[in-house]
Amino acid sequence: MHSSAVFLIEFGAIILGLGLLGRMAGRLKFSPIPLYLLAGLAFGEGGLLPLGASEEFVAIGAEIGVILLLLMLGLEYTATDLVTNLKTQYPAGLVDGALNALPGAAMALLLGWGPVAAVVLAGVTWISSSGVIAKVLGDLGRLGNRETPVVLSILVLEDLAMAVYLPIVTALLAGAGLAAGSVTLAIALGVAGLVLFVAVRYGRLISRFVSSDDPEKLLLVVLGLTLLVAGIAQQLQVSAAVGAFLVGIALSGEVAEGAHNLLSPLRDLFAAVFFVFFGLHTDPTSIPPVLLPALALAVVTAGTKIATGYWAARRNGISAKGSWRAGGTLVARGEFSIVIAGLAVSAGIEPSLGPLATAYVLILVVIGPLTARYTEPVASWVIARRRPSGPASAPEPQAAAEESGGAHDELADTVRHDR
Numbered sequence: 001m002h003s004s005a006v007f008l009i010e011f012g013a014i015i016l017g018l019g020l021l022g023r024m025a026g027r028l029k030f031s032p033i034p035l036y037l038l039a040g041l042a043f044g045e046g047g048l049l050p051l052g053a054s055e056e057f058v059a060i061g062a063e064i065g066v067i068l069l070l071l072m073l074g075l076e077y078t079a080t081d082l083v084t085n086l087k088t089q090y091p092a093g094l095v096d097g098a099l100n101a102l103p104g105a106a107m108a109l110l111l112g113w114g115p116v117a118a119v120v121l122a123g124v125t126w127i128s129s130s131g132v133i134a135k136v137l138g139d140l141g142r143l144g145n146r147e148t149p150v151v152l153s154i155l156v157l158e159d160l161a162m163a164v165y166l167p168i169v170t171a172l173l174a175g176a177g178l179a180a181g182s183v184t185l186a187i188a189l190g191v192a193g194l195v196l197f198v199a200v201r202y203g204r205l206i207s208r209f210v211s212s213d214d215p216e217k218l219l220l221v222v223l224g225l226t227l228l229v230a231g232i233a234q235q236l237q238v239s240a241a242v243g244a245f246l247v248g249i250a251l252s253g254e255v256a257e258g259a260h261n262l263l264s265p266l267r268d269l270f271a272a273v274f275f276v277f278f279g280l281h282t283d284p285t286s287i288p289p290v291l292l293p294a295l296a297l298a299v300v301t302a303g304t305k306i307a308t309g310y311w312a313a314r315r316n317g318i319s320a321k322g323s324w325r326a327g328g329t330l331v332a333r334g335e336f337s338i339v340i341a342g343l344a345v346s347a348g349i350e351p352s353l354g355p356l357a358t359a360y361v362l363i364l365v366v367i368g369p370l371t372a373r374y375t376e377p378v379a380s381w382v383i384a385r386r387r388p389s390g391p392a393s394a395p396e397p398q399a400a401a402e403e404s405g406g407a408h409d410e411l412a413d414t415v416r417h418d419r
Helices: 002-028 033-043 055-076 079-110 115-126 130-139 148-173 178-210 215-235 240-250 253-280 288-315 320-329 335-347 353-386 399-404
Strands: none
Touching: 002 033, 002 055, 002 253, 033 253, 033 335, 033 353, 055 215, 055 240, 055 253, 055 335, 079 115, 079 148, 079 288, 115 148, 115 335, 115 353, 130 148, 130 320, 130 335, 130 353, 148 240, 148 288, 148 320, 148 335, 178 215, 178 240, 178 253, 215 240, 215 253, 253 335, 253 353, 288 320, 288 353, 320 353, 335 353
16 A cells, blocks of 8 residues: 555656646747656666656556657658658668768767667667657748758658668567578568558558547557557567557548547657656766767767758758758757667666767757757858858849748648647
8 A cells, every 4th residue: 555655656746747847848949858858867776866666657658658659650641651752752861871870880889889789879860859850840930841841751761761670679689690680670571561551552441440430439449459569569579669650650531630639648648758767767877978979979960960951952952041951950869769779778788878878869859959940040151151252142042932931831741740
């Protein structure tokens, strides 16, 4: 009875604290993720007030948080969206992976962490934060800009790459050999391809089966189906997160919209619990020794993300100003970097990887909104200073259209303000 009371007090205090932190972040107009991570550091080992009775429940809530994050991500896209982006924007995805994954892998090898940690840290530095970027685009009024579809396409390709990357990481962390790892990857690719095929051909039938006018029944069916598929995927050594992502892709139309509205509060709750849980397993005293490597990695990969966005936008005929805005918008890392690092922390492959990932995400989730706002004016100022004096050059023909919003609202609507 006493332990039950302690659990309720501890967990209630966590939820109340997260609510207050989220409100504070909203007033300050930045992502609450760094505050959630700091709260986890405060309540974890070596923190101000370590938890006891509620830690096991928080661990289960954190796992549900990851599943809901990927499910909601899958609901944002249809299978057709993914196939179209894969066909038209794959060069940008390849450049994105090369420029942003390699610095993470190189840093892990320089620190002597080995090849498995290198693959994990490559993922941490590669994947941008869809949630933070979507919020920034909405706050800055850029959802209708001509460069925004390029940003969204890169995010879609990163999300699709997760379906391949996560099974590889899961197999490596489990210590699977080459043969077992190849089987796991083949299963993951086969399942992903099958789901995409079924979603394109029979998406309406699946949605009709799941659909219900009663919100309670819709919530129970979608949530139950997601947890069931996630569990089966994990049993097959594929990844529970990938299973949830594929369920989201398979649902479309009114069902996806209804499920999104119903599950958003649950997603926000359990995602916040996940960030706290990650912080709980990071000793605050372990962060200072890795702060300099994290800062160096943040500076390098902020530059590579800006270069990625600039190149991809110019490739699509966007003006220089719009291209700089696209690059600056992609800098933020967040939820998926922590998800990837969390897998490594749970496997115990490298004690310093968790602290470095925490510091890295804290830096870029704060800097990301600033680069989104100021990369373009700073780049314009630097270029103007280097340009020889003479008659003022005429503005690029696309610039005015990009400032006021282009004709790509339909594609921009694939990312919602609250994502």
